[in-house]
Amino acid sequence: MKKQWLFWWFANIFWIATFTVGTVALWLREVDGAGVTQTPVAKLAAIIVLLIAFTIPLIIQVVWLIINLVISINNKTNIQ
Template identity: 70%
Template structure:
């Protein structure tokens, strides 16, 4: 059971680091790949797109948490 929790926390740490790096990249760039100068509004739109992309891993992590909790109660 302890291995499942270690993997769960490791996966969470991985996704948090990836999300933080993506957020920093979006907020700190001045020009995007198409050559468009990034205004605060465009940065916010890019951040929202990044946030939507990370909803899928969040849902997976929540399901994984529920499974871990149920398995913990069985033992």
């Protein structure tokens, strides 16, 4: 496995772990930073905002995946 694939996998693991920890923290908190008691609807809204924020890293990871695939295919055809 080449370096670019290892970096891609490590980046994916990092973003998945960060999203998971953030989601769990948002769901388990009873009161937010402003002192407002969190209802299930408010918790869900906060998680949706977090999900929207994580679409940017998701797009970057998908573009990176496509680049890695193209490079891998080009390297295989050049070897043969």
